[in-house]
Amino acid sequence: MSQPDNTRHVPDSLRTNPTIDERANHCFGCGPANPQGLHLVFTTDTSDPANITATCHFSLTRMHEGPPGYIHGGIVAALLDEAMSKLNRPLNVLAMTRHMEVDYLRPAPLHQPLVLVSRHLSRDGRKLYHQAEIQRPTGEVLARGKGLFIVLDEKLLAAAGLTQPEN
Numbered sequence: 001m002s003q004p005d006n007t008r009h010v011p012d013s014l015r016t017n018p019t020i021d022e023r024a025n026h027c028f029g030c031g032p033a034n035p036q037g038l039h040l041v042f043t044t045d046t047s048d049p050a051n052i053t054a055t056c057h058f059s060l061t062r063m064h065e066g067p068p069g070y071i072h073g074g075i076v077a078a079l080l081d082e083a084m085s086k087l088n089r090p091l092n093v094l095a096m097t098r099h100m101e102v103d104y105l106r107p108a109p110l111h112q113p114l115v116l117v118s119r120h121l122s123r124d125g126r127k128l129y130h131q132a133e134i135q136r137p138t139g140e141v142l143a144r145g146k147g148l149f150i151v152l153d154e155k156l157l158a159a160a161g162l163t164q165p166e167n
């Protein structure tokens with residue numbers, strides 16, 4: 001009986017010592033290699049250490065439709081989650097979402113320029129508290145998320161062949 005050839009689907013980068021960026025290459029939110037992904041590109045601003053932010057300008061099409069003409073609510077949550085996760089690198093940690101909540105304030109339209117803005121709120125040991133918003137270019141807030149991210153412990157990372165970034 002023939003066996004599936006899994007090796008063809010393993011990128012070279014995963015055979016050696018892949019960086020977190022190489023591993024995140026297929027991330028649904030930001031991975032450039034994911035043909036079905038959102039391909040979000042963020043700019044982070046660390047100029048004020050007390051107010052670290054990440055910003056992304058984007059527009060979606062009917063691939064991500066929920067209510068007619070509007071972004072699906074699950075995608076809204078994914079956008080907010082992604083935006084908040086982008087704060088972890090400037091904070092120099094690898095962390096994952098433990099809890100998040102979403103306020104759907106107004107329907108978020110397809111085919112229109114929108115802005116994702118996330119902000120680091122506070123840190124308590126391994127617990128990072130972030131928030132993110134989807135805004136119109138006018139600043140009107142359409143959706144807001146708050147998230148608890150947990151800095152991954154070294155044992156979990158070691159199992160995945162990773163280490164926390166140097167501080």
Ligand SMILES: CCCCC/C=C\C/C=C\C/C=C\C/C=C\CCCC(=O)SCCNC(=O)CCNC(=O)[C@H](O)C(C)(C)COP(=O)(O)OP(=O)(O)OC[C@H]1O[C@@H](n2cnc3c(N)ncnc32)[C@H](O)[C@@H]1OP(=O)(O)O
Binds near residue numbers: 081082127150157162
């Ligand atoms: C297996 C290896 C994984 C490899 C991952 C490698 C790198 C990842 C790093 C970067 C990712 C790269 C690209 C970004 C990709 C996606 C972007 C979007 C981000 C995501 O989409 S990422 C996916 C969704 N994410 C998950 O798939 C997480 C599943 N989960 C877990 O893997 C565990 O859950 C973990 C490890 C997170 C924590 O596990 P844990 O056992 O270490 O910690 P625990 O659960 O105990 O919580 C700790 C403290 O939070 C408190 N706490 C809990 N809930 C609370 C609440 N509601 N309010 C207030 N406090 C709360 C507890 O009370 C406790 O507090 P205390 O320590 O003070 O007791």
